Each structure stands twice: as C-alpha cells, then as structure tokens.
Amino acid sequence: MTIPLATYRLQLTNSFGFDDAAAIVPYLKSLGITHLYASPFLKARPGSTHGYDIVDHEHLNPELGGPEAFARLNEALREHGLELIMDFVPNHMGVGWADNAWWLDVLEWGPKSRHVGSFDIDWQALPHRRHPGVLLPILGRPYGQALQSGEIELRYDADTGTFSAWYFGHRLPINPQRYSEMLRTIVSAADSDNEPATKALLTLAADYRNPNTPSYRDAPALKQRLAEIEGAAQVIARGIKAFDGKTEAGAMALHRLLERQNYRVAYWRVAFSAVNYRRFFDINDLAGLRVEDSATFKAIHSLVARLVSANQLHGLRLDHIDGLLDPAQYTRRLTRLVRKLRREAGLRGRFYVIVEKILGECEPIPDFPGVAGTTGYEWLNVLSRVLFDDSGLTELDRIWREFAGEQSEFSQMLDASKQRVLDTILASEFTVLCGQLSRIASGHFSTRDFTLDRLRTALKLYLLEFPVYRTYATAAGVSERDRKIIQQTIRRARSRWPGPDAEIFDFLSDAITLDLVNNPGYSAPRVRNFALKLQQVTGPLMAKAMEDTAFYRYFRLLALNEVGGEPTARSLSVDEFHQRQKKRAESPGGLTATATHDTKRGEDARARILALSEIAAEWGAAVGEWHSWNSQFTRSLDGSRCPTLAHEYMLYQALIGAWPERIDAPFVERFQGYARKAAREGKLETNWINPNEQYEGALTAFIESILDPRRAARFLESFDAIARRTALLGCCNGLSQLALKTLLPGVPDFYQGTEFWNLSLVDPDNRQPVDFDVRRRSLSREITTWPLSNEDWQSGQIKMFLMRRLLKVRHRYADVFREGAYDAVETAGKDAHRVIAFARTRSNRQIIAAVGRHFSALTDSGRNWPRGWDAVLRLPRGRYKNIIGPERELHEGEVTVAKLFASIPVCVMYRM
Numbered sequence: 001m002t003i004p005l006a007t008y009r010l011q012l013t014n015s016f017g018f019d020d021a022a023a024i025v026p027y028l029k030s031l032g033i034t035h036l037y038a039s040p041f042l043k044a045r046p047g048s049t050h051g052y053d054i055v056d057h058e059h060l061n062p063e064l065g066g067p068e069a070f071a072r073l074n075e076a077l078r079e080h081g082l083e084l085i086m087d088f089v090p091n092h093m094g095v096g097w098a099d100n101a102w103w104l105d106v107l108e109w110g111p112k113s114r115h116v117g118s119f120d121i122d123w124q125a126l127p128h129r130r131h132p133g134v135l136l137p138i139l140g141r142p143y144g145q146a147l148q149s150g151e152i153e154l155r156y157d158a159d160t161g162t163f164s165a166w167y168f169g170h171r172l173p174i175n176p177q178r179y180s181e182m183l184r185t186i187v188s189a190a191d192s193d194n195e196p197a198t199k200a201l202l203t204l205a206a207d208y209r210n211p212n213t214p215s216y217r218d219a220p221a222l223k224q225r226l227a228e229i230e231g232a233a234q235v236i237a238r239g240i241k242a243f244d245g246k247t248e249a250g251a252m253a254l255h256r257l258l259e260r261q262n263y264r265v266a267y268w269r270v271a272f273s274a275v276n277y278r279r280f281f282d283i284n285d286l287a288g289l290r291v292e293d294s295a296t297f298k299a300i301h302s303l304v305a306r307l308v309s310a311n312q313l314h315g316l317r318l319d320h321i322d323g324l325l326d327p328a329q330y331t332r333r334l335t336r337l338v339r340k341l342r343r344e345a346g347l348r349g350r351f352y353v354i355v356e357k358i359l360g361e362c363e364p365i366p367d368f369p370g371v372a373g374t375t376g377y378e379w380l381n382v383l384s385r386v387l388f389d390d391s392g393l394t395e396l397d398r399i400w401r402e403f404a405g406e407q408s409e410f411s412q413m414l415d416a417s418k419q420r421v422l423d424t425i426l427a428s429e430f431t432v433l434c435g436q437l438s439r440i441a442s443g444h445f446s447t448r449d450f451t452l453d454r455l456r457t458a459l460k461l462y463l464l465e466f467p468v469y470r471t472y473a474t475a476a477g478v479s480e481r482d483r484k485i486i487q488q489t490i491r492r493a494r495s496r497w498p499g500p501d502a503e504i505f506d507f508l509s510d511a512i513t514l515d516l517v518n519n520p521g522y523s524a525p526r527v528r529n530f531a532l533k534l535q536q537v538t539g540p541l542m543a544k545a546m547e548d549t550a551f552y553r554y555f556r557l558l559a560l561n562e563v564g565g566e567p568t569a570r571s572l573s574v575d576e577f578h579q580r581q582k583k584r585a586e587s588p589g590g591l592t593a594t595a596t597h598d599t600k601r602g603e604d605a606r607a608r609i610l611a612l613s614e615i616a617a618e619w620g621a622a623v624g625e626w627h628s629w630n631s632q633f634t635r636s637l638d639g640s641r642c643p644t645l646a647h648e649y650m651l652y653q654a655l656i657g658a659w660p661e662r663i664d665a666p667f668v669e670r671f672q673g674y675a676r677k678a679a680r681e682g683k684l685e686t687n688w689i690n691p692n693e694q695y696e697g698a699l700t701a702f703i704e705s706i707l708d709p710r711r712a713a714r715f716l717e718s719f720d721a722i723a724r725r726t727a728l729l730g731c732c733n734g735l736s737q738l739a740l741k742t743l744l745p746g747v748p749d750f751y752q753g754t755e756f757w758n759l760s761l762v763d764p765d766n767r768q769p770v771d772f773d774v775r776r777r778s779l780s781r782e783i784t785t786w787p788l789s790n791e792d793w794q795s796g797q798i799k800m801f802l803m804r805r806l807l808k809v810r811h812r813y814a815d816v817f818r819e820g821a822y823d824a825v826e827t828a829g830k831d832a833h834r835v836i837a838f839a840r841t842r843s844n845r846q847i848i849a850a851v852g853r854h855f856s857a858l859t860d861s862g863r864n865w866p867r868g869w870d871a872v873l874r875l876p877r878g879r880y881k882n883i884i885g886p887e888r889e890l891h892e893g894e895v896t897v898a899k900l901f902a903s904i905p906v907c908v909m910y911r912m
Helices: 018-031 066-080 101-112 143-148 176-190 195-207 219-228 232-243 248-259 268-274 294-300 302-309 327-344 377-387 390-404 410-423 427-442 452-465 480-495 504-512 524-547 574-584 603-614 616-633 645-658 665-682 693-706 713-743 772-779 790-795 797-812 814-819
Strands: 007-010 035-038 042-044 054-060 083-088 092-094 134-139 152-157 162-167 170-173 263-267 283-288 315-318 352-355 591-593 635-637 640-642 747-751 821-824 835-842 845-852 872-882 888-896 906-911
Touching: 007 018, 018 035, 018 066, 018 772, 018 797, 035 315, 054 066, 054 294, 054 302, 066 083, 083 302, 101 134, 101 170, 134 170, 134 268, 143 248, 143 263, 152 232, 152 248, 162 248, 176 195, 176 219, 176 232, 176 248, 195 219, 195 232, 232 248, 248 263, 263 268, 268 427, 294 302, 302 327, 315 327, 327 352, 377 574, 377 591, 377 603, 377 713, 390 603, 390 616, 390 645, 410 427, 410 452, 410 524, 427 452, 427 504, 427 524, 452 480, 452 504, 452 524, 480 504, 504 524, 574 821, 574 835, 603 616, 603 645, 603 713, 616 645, 616 693, 616 713, 635 693, 640 693, 645 665, 645 693, 645 713, 665 693, 713 790, 713 797, 713 835, 713 845, 713 906, 747 797, 772 797, 790 797, 797 814, 797 906, 814 835, 814 845, 835 872, 845 872
Parallel strands: 007 035, 007 747, 035 083, 054 092, 083 315, 134 263, 315 352, 591 747
Antiparallel strands: 042 054, 092 283, 152 162, 162 170, 635 640, 821 835, 835 845, 845 906, 872 888, 872 906
16 A cells, blocks of 8 residues: 655635645645645535535536646646545535435435435334425424425426425425326416417326326426426416415415425424434434445445546545444445556556544554554544643642532533433434334334333433444444443443343343344344444444533543543553554554644644643632633623633633734634634533523623733733743644654644644634745745744744654655654653653664653743753664754764754654
8 A cells, every 4th residue: 555655634615726736736745745635526515615515426526626627736746746635425415405416316206216225214204194205404494484484485497397396595306296286286377378388288297197107217208398398487487376385275285295295394403303314413414325335335436436547546535434334344345446446547556545533542443444544533632642741630620620610520521411412413313223123122022011212211321331433343243342342331331220121231232233133033134224323323422422512511621622532531651652653653554633624723722732731730820810800701691600610711721722922803703703612512501503692692702801902901911921831832742743743653644734833723713724825935944043033933933844854854764654663762861751752763774753742841831942851862873863953963872862952852863
C-alpha cells in the first residue's frame, strides 16, 4: 500500500472549488504535502458547505467546477507529484427536497421502485394505513395546518407529464396509478371549452382506470402521452383547483390523494417517535444507504471506479464506517473492486484507504480488509494526554465542582445523556428495535411471556451500559472479542434490572450474539436482522450522548472533551507514551490528526487549555474573582441564574483557548455562536428541539457584556494576563504537538489553515475560509534569530517554520518514517519527565527527536520562554546533526537538554 508522507485536508465548497484547490497545489508541494485529502466532491445538495449530503454518486459536484475544473486540479497534482484522497460517504445520501432521483423514485413507487433496495425503510411500520409507506417529517407545522393553509400544493409539470405535491422546495411525486382518478376530477372541475384536450384526457384516464395500472415499466408511456396532449396543461391548470387545500373540499381531496401515496407527510417533530427509515444520526434529510445491497454498492461507486481506473484518485477516507450493516464486508468488496480496476488499468502500487472510526481506550481497530488505519482521533487524544500535567487535575476537578456545584461523575452524566437521546433523538430507532425483539420473543413458547414493555426496559439497560461505539457481528456470528463485550454489558444491565424475571437477559444475550439462530424455534432472519440493526444504533447513540451531550455538561478540562476522547482520562507518562508508539510502529498506516472538520476546537486552542493543568491554583483564584466581577451581567429567569454557573465556567475555559490578540465584533459574534451551540448540545437549559430563547438571549448578552471594554475593563485586564500566559504555554505545547504528530509512527494529517495557530471553535467556526496568500508569502521566511521574538511565536510564524522543517525531514528519510522502528531515547535529570525523546530507525538511517512538555516551571508559569532545563539526553553511538534551530554537530553520550532546547523546545537530529 502506498502510504502518504503527509496529508492536507481541504474543505471544498462553492466558494472554494477545484480551481481554487489547483491554485494552492504548488504551495502544498513546497510545504511538504504528498496527498491532497479533500472533503466529498461528488454531486451534493446545492449550497452544501460540507459535501456529505450527496444526491448523485455518478457526477462530480457542479458547484465545485465540474469535470473541466476537476481535470485541471488533476493536472496540477500530477505536475507537482501529489496524489488525491477523497472523503467518500457510503453510509447515507441527501434526501427530501427535489434533487435525489433515487429517493424521488422510491417516493413515487414505494416497494415497487427499482431503487427501493438502496434505502433502509421499514415499509410496514406506519400505523393505520392500508398500504406500505415511508414517513416524511418535512412540515414546519402540524399536517392539518400545512394542508389547509395551502402550503402543500398539487402541481403539474407539462414538460414531463407528471404530477407532484410540493411543500416549498420539497417535491412529493404522485404515483401514476392515481393519475386516472385525478384526471377525471381535474377535468370535471376545469369546466373547459377545449373539447379535444378534455376528451383526450378522459380517454387517457379510461385507459388506465384499472387498479395497479400503469405498471412501473409502463408509467413512462403514460407520462409521455399526457405531456403530448395539446392544450392539456391549460385544462389541468383550471381543474387542479379541486385539490386546493384552502377550501374544505379541496383539502379533503388533496388529503385523500396524499393518503394513497407511498409516503405519509408529517410535522417534523413526529420524526422523533415515528420515522421509519434509517437516517444519519437524527438528520431527517440524510437517509441511510443499504450498501450491503450489491446493486447499490455498484451504483454508488460508479464514478469512483472511473476515477480509480483513470488514476485520478489514489485513496479514500470512508466516512462513518460504523453506520454500515457489515463494515468488513463493505471494505472487502471495495478492496476487490479497486484492485481489479487498477490491475486492468496497468497501475502499480496499492490504493490507500482509511476509515473514520472512533476507538475507545486501548480498543484495537477492527479487522477491515484493505484498510490502512483510522483518521486518527485516538492519536489526537494520546498527544493531548502526554502533554497535560496530571498533578493539576485534582485541583481543576475541585475548582469546577465547587464553582458549579456539580456532584455528578462523568459516567452518571453519560448515562443520563444516553437516556435523553433514546427518549428523543433516537426514539424511533429504539422503538423499531423493541418491536423486532418482541416479535422474536413471541415466536417461541419459552419466551412469549416477555412483554414488549419488559423487553423495552431490558434493551434500554443494555444500551445504557454498552461501553463502545459498536460490535461487528455478521450474519455468520460474533467474534470472541465482541462476545466478551456483549456478555459484560449484559451483566451490568442485569445488575440494574428492577423486575423479577431477570432471565429476560439470557434471551437478550442470545439474540444479540446470534446464538438464537441455532434454536429452531426462532426465526433466524429476524434474529440476524435485529442483531445487525442493533449495531447500527449503538454508534449514533454513543456519539450523540457522549460527544454531543455529555461533553457539554462535564467541564473539568475542556481540552479532553474531544472526539474520540475521554473527559476523565489521566495524563500519560512518558514511558506509557513510548509503549503505545512502539506498538503503533508495527502498523503505521493510519493518520495522526490534531484538527479535523469535526473536532470540538482548534488544535492550538486545545493546547492552550491543556496548560491550565499547570497553573491550576492561579486559575482557580482568578475564576473566583471573575465570577464576582461579572455577576452584575447575569440575569434571573423564573428564579434561575442565567447563565448557569456551569456555563459560566465553560465560557472562561473556551475563551482561554480562543483568546485573540484583539477583541472585535466578529470575535464576539463567533463566540456567542459557540456558546449557543454548546448550551443546546448540553440539552439542559436549552436544546435544538425546543430552544429556550430567553436563556440563550441571557447567555449571549452575558458574553457581550464581559467582552465589552467599557463595561468589563477590570475583568478583561485580568483575563488577558492569564490568557497571555496560557498562550505562551500553549505555544510550547503546540510546537511539541506538531513535532510529535509529524515524527511519530503514522501519517501526519494537517487540517486546512493550521500552518499558523489554530484557535477556532467547534463547527461551523472551524470551516472558515483560509487565506492562502498570507501562507504562501510566509512559507519562504526563515527564522534565523534565536531565541524567538514575540512576533514570531505570537503570529504563528514559528509553527509554519517548524512544520516545513519537519516535513523536509520526513521526505529526506521517507523510508524511516514509513517503515522504521520506534525506540525511546534515555533521558536523565530532574526535568527528565518533561522531555519526550525517541529514535526512528531503519537499517543505518536514524532520526532522533526530543520535545518538551509541562513547561510552566521553566517559564515562570508562562511569563517567559522556557529555559533552565535540568536534564540530559543519552545519544546512541554516532555523530548527529541538529536540524531545528542553529545547526550544530552533536556526538554520542550525554547532551544537555538546555543546549538542545536553546532555541525552541523541539530538537530533531539525524545520524551523520
């Protein structure tokens, strides 16, 4: 497999398309990037800011420039020796509106559609219907109100001979088997004097008056005949008033017509309890794909296949791999397809594939055929954990608990968050699972007495106790590792069981592990379907409950509340860190990320917040003063303080990470947007479903007040003093983080714009446009004056300088970083624990690197550049040349860290 040396993630949008990407390719080459790693660029919904709402897998996104611009991007990449990785979305498509032909065909024909196998729809789930249907929760108000207001409107397209109901931009195709009845009603209401057109319309209606006509195959002929009737459009325009919802008769006629379709239009709030198609989390206009269906697999990879064959695509990042029914089956199919295509095209080397996968603490990546690794969230968190100071955590925990009056442990918060998500966001998915489990139980005499309510309670306890994102059982069974996870979860769930019939957990365990398949009294297809579908729910449940709820309730140290992270994690010792890296060197193909489009804050904002662990006592004292000064800006709503004490504490930490050189109106607005989103994600005082406008108004007003120099001068002066100290400590952390990411086993991934300090907040803030002109001009600047000037470190120029130097090392010693071993380098002295030193070696080529951590004691708590290191590095035999900072020759034996870190707390040397 061709492993990249360095990837650069670009967010493509309608304001930054293929030609814009092509223009920065020379810059990326000069920086040292080998692979452009692009956000999804297949045809997405118009105006998409992210590309994950793909509506057509067979075409490039025209808003990015289309095929011609893509060809120019490819030419630029070839000219400069870079390759292309695309973020690919196999799990879902953008649906609703009027731009997904597959979805529209499914709405028009229901189970008879040739695309019905592509979507995960439970057609029999809608109650009180004579015909199968899919729930469409698209209405902004209750169905009856939308109907009678005329917001749902029946229209005729004369060019295609088709009828559709429209709800603003949402198209709802009318099944052609209802055209005959409609045409008769329309002609009667039209009272037209165009006898030829009227007669032709009635003749057409008579030809298809029999039930179930036309068939799916014959429907195009009906539409063509209708479109060809001269004067038909005028007659229909006069008579379609019979379906005008603003009249009582019209509302009833339109309602009856809609009730006979393959869908049920509903108020958006109904989705939380009744939606019957699998979605991407709780997003109604992203419908899950059944990529396990061979026809669907082939169709969604049609353009990808062409790009692979043309050697225009060299890797894929697979989005939300845990959403698939059988991820291993999918990656196996993908690997076979790509190998076949490249072999037929005469291409050498192997295709690069990584997966977006959240791994728990020490959880190994599943055995996905052809996959080099993950997108690197686990390593992001490992880097954070080795950089923060464990000794400050106890004090930080005390400070936030006393400040906010918080007594709950994170595990309790997570449990409550899971319950909240199951009761709201994923209520429909949970209800479907309970119904499936009940049907399985009722099929055997030994379990038929397990009622739906009891099964529901047992399954909820299981989900509350489930510790990871998912297991990977297949139709063939479950692995021993997954069986162990399931059985441990069952034991914990059983211990919480309130009823007398605890044997219900034996049945539940056998269903989840697929052991019931071997019992002839149960329906094997139903058991398999339940067990595999359950796995598609545990991932969204964990993500929404932990990342998007509990992370916004637990505020001990915000830098640890990161995707793939553990807020209660302890710091890693240098020895523990070395052990993990040595193990990773055995399979170094995945990415090491420090910022992505999904991270909760910028990589350097996180590095600044980590520094609070080193000045915890001063932080606590300062927070107490700020609270006292800023209490004048709080409000009381129904006897409750706004913002809450927990949110006030969160805001101070978030400000430490994002603190700018100058506070201006755009920064205040950005920070208010962050605070509003954070409060809604926490789902306590406000939420996305029912926003509490009063609370949110008080929250944003508080921010406006404390950031106003006329009203909060004392606070701003005090906060700025602390923020400048954490900025310096964060700078040191950021440089160490950059060096570790670039030199450790794995592929360093650089998110767009992070060449300078990245102090962004959660999305959409982290997807702001990047000024590449400024970065181009800065790229050629060398830093020759040591120690650094304030301008060099405050502006981020030092970060770009170090990045470029480190990437040059990766290129010069590519084999060492792709295949080399990892070994710790011995350190000694009082400050030895502040130094992470290691060697990367292959044959007789060797790189030795050292970075600092826990800088506070060496910087007068963040007031001066680090100095006074009392530690030595014990270099292996040989002569070495330092390539960061003033160049100097070094020899084997003990070398003082103070000498190595005289310029910056990063040292990289190669054996001469």
